[in-house]
Amino acid sequence: MYIPPVHAEERLSVLHQIIRDNPLGILTTAIESPNHPLILSSHIPFLLDVPETADGTLPNGILRGHLARQNPQSKVLTEALAAAARSEHGPHALELPGEVLVVFNGPHQHYVTPKFYTETKPRTGKVAPTWNYSAVQAYGRITVYSDSGSAETQAFLQKQLEDLTLLGEKEVMGFTEPWEVGDAPESWVRIFKKLIVGVEIRIERLQGKVKMSQELPRGDREGVIEGFERMDTEAGKGIARAVRECATGNSRAARRQPAEPGGGRRTAHPPVHDVQIRRRPGQTDPQRGSGGNCASSHGHHAAANPAPQADFDGRSYVYSREFAPNATRFEAILSSLLNGHAVSYSSGLAAVHAALVLLNPRRISVGDGYHGCHEVISVVSRLSGLQKLALDCPAESLGEGDVILLETPVNPLGTAFSIAEYAQKAHARGAYLIVDSTFAPPGLQDPFLWGADLVMHSGSKYFGGHSDLLCGVLATQRQDWAKRLFEDRVALGNVVGSLEGWLGVRSLRTLEIRVQRASQNCAHLVSWLQGALIASSPAQGSEERIVQTVLQRIYHASLQDEPWLLQQMPNGFGPVFSIVLQSETFARTLPSRLAFFHHATSLGGVESLIEWRAMSDSRVDRKLLRVSVGIENWQDLKDDLLQAFRSLAGSSD
Template sequence: MPRKQHFETTAIHAGQEFDPSTGSIIPPIYQTSTFVQDGIGGFRGGYEYARGGNPTRTSLETLLAALEGGKHAFSFSSGLAAEDALLRAALEPGDHVVLGNDVYGGTHRLIDKIHSKSGILNDTVEMMDLHAVQKAVVPGKTKILWLETPSNPLMKISDIGELAEIGHAAGAIVVVDNTFASPYLQKPLSLAADVVVHSTTKYLGGHSDVLGGAVVLNDAELASKVGFQQFAAGAVSGPMDAWLTVRGIKTLAVRMDRHSANAQAIAEHLVGHPALDRIYYPGLESHPGHELAKTQMSGFGGMISLGLKAGPKAARKFAESTKVFQLAESLGGVESLIGYPSEMTHASVKGTALEVPDNIIRLSVGIENVDDLIDDLDRALPRR
């Protein structure tokens, strides 16, 4: 038996066979909405209409499954579209979802404001507190245990294996949003999670030029339901978006190494800064999830959050003062971004238990020269 390929090789080659008709090393973009049939029902390669399938999307889905170690992958037009399809596939009216208490605001909004109208119930809990999670799940009623690790934006690290045991004992599907870590740094399915979701817009695409989402799983029955939602509701990724995501994934390993190295250097540089009361980065030994992150991740990633001592006014000024770090939503691109979660990415959870403290700044550390990034932060941060 041939040896299993390393991640970097898989990221470049899985689902990416050269074009047999021309020898093109890069598979073509199938920019088409429909496919000619060889007689009625005679589909070539199984393709009929682009909502149901497209070879470019198939290549991305094959690649996503290979990277996460899953049997089935589905590509969607956005991360929230992917989450929505999974929720519709897995839940019935009256079912209960337990989420982490600092999940991405859009995820909570989707479940709490939209799916609640269909009778879906939800509760949030501190996922680092296993006893609290055990109390929150209701056997036979809780159908999804949903976690992010690292979480957005407070960088909490949750024990995927332990939470999977709790979820499975209650009869729940355990879903992990792996967007912050990427499959290069963490593989939730290998840690007993049932489903992985991604905003492929972020690290997988990696260049801030494409929108997308993904669901990856092993269970054939649930996969069939997700596939039906993808086809019936139609929130699929287009061929150009799928192609751009594949192109981004090919450099995922080298980018994540640089993101992680830069973030580690920045976090260590900022330790003890007089303007900060806390640095949220799992690569620091002082982070409460540091040891756990070392066991279930192969690196600590490129996301850092900072708490400013002087409060929201100082945080806002800092976010608006950097030059290399650009003020923008999103994360995971090659360029560094800075954001103010309470008014940007997590504005939808203001006034709830998930509200992000208004002194928090989130950094998406890019792959620029780290000295330039440190200089930029030093100039923008107040000295007290």
């Protein structure tokens, strides 16, 4: 089954619940037979058994079902069983060597018309019809119970009939006084068991797909919900409900299961309550209106497990290199926003270093991006012999355990790469994908939805948002990696400071509104500049003519037309773009002609910044300026740019 990461459901507990809620499966086999087709399928109800394990982990489970003995699929299975008994598998073999497939369809499937896409259709027209649906595929080895004279077969079939009847009578029909197999004449039950063949499938792989418009921008999802509700049919209401639940991570199957940290799938949009009120139950907010707890050492408290990497109870603070109240709370909020286990660091480059220490690759494939990351790679290479490859290197250049470091959108241009494409490239070779998502904070992009193994942010930028703190963040959906990252951080000491942790919590309260406003401002400015730049034969003295006199090119993700981009960044394309001017003199001069834009490095603050990037990175075009758009009135920003352009254009006459 083709499963884009945004539609993947990997939580075993949720997959099990989908099977139990929709027990009618399609058993598919591909067994060679001289008398029957190679591929055969049968619709049969299944029971799912999930035995307990000694280590407490959740196994894939076992499916039980039965087929009519006259079913051609039963005959092929019986033939294969007889052949296995004659082979090296032995005369008592019941499990067949080949793999079988069982497909379970969810309760809701429906065609989705492009007319429902109320955001993208009127804006670009680049829409296509699709279907929404959910499904689980179970792959495994099948055991066949066909010898009606065998006590083992008789015991299996008796239990199968009793359990399946109870499932139908109580779970499906809801009867409090169900019909039972024992209500039928014993002689008839004996005859019936001779007419069926039992099957038991030991599940080796489970794949789940829930496609309910998660890939769409928020406006289109809302249009889909409204459109299906307007249909006023049971099917329409079911799809509308499923789309709404998937958008909030609140599907029926998920609601019935305990939370699994880092395992949820949701849209990129962050819930407001996460950034505003994330507290432990019963706690007042210790940071409102104060500097929080900035002590570096705390009293010893008795603990069941004194190891610092043990599960932390939120109370037993001892030393701030291990746990500190402000940093712990900062990470708790980030873990929710990033859809994974978040670990904070003293800077973004410290986070990059921590990722390389964790994975210890022999080769790393990396693009241009932020020059500081290349400096970290150079240091690690000096110590370990790490080999640096180009981002577009052949996949064959990568080996197991190697790394692709993908920055998207990329610094300084603000253009985007397909995360799914690079995830596929990495994983096909047994390598890992690290995504630097600094330019697209939560709300704009969730790299885990598209296959990232690690997500990195320079938290100094949008997580800080006020140009007054320095920090970095790594997030992973693997608990063992999170534990190792924590242990490495304790050893290396690259922790975020307590004051920075407090500032981070303060800033996350406004993350959503800051990023939304800055992204919208950026979109307005880029649209205006691009429109002026491509205007045909503009009049002398017009805005378009002035822009064309000064400007040569614009870079921003919103100007890309790849079909995957609207899915990867459904809520906007980031507040950073770059412009290339007609001359280096223009590029050097423009920042000093601006009033609203400060000429400074960094980005992500509430104020707008512009930087002649060659001052910080000698590799870039010396005519390039990087623009970080803030939350001011965008019309003021436009007017500021226009007056500066006019000044430069006049000086060139």
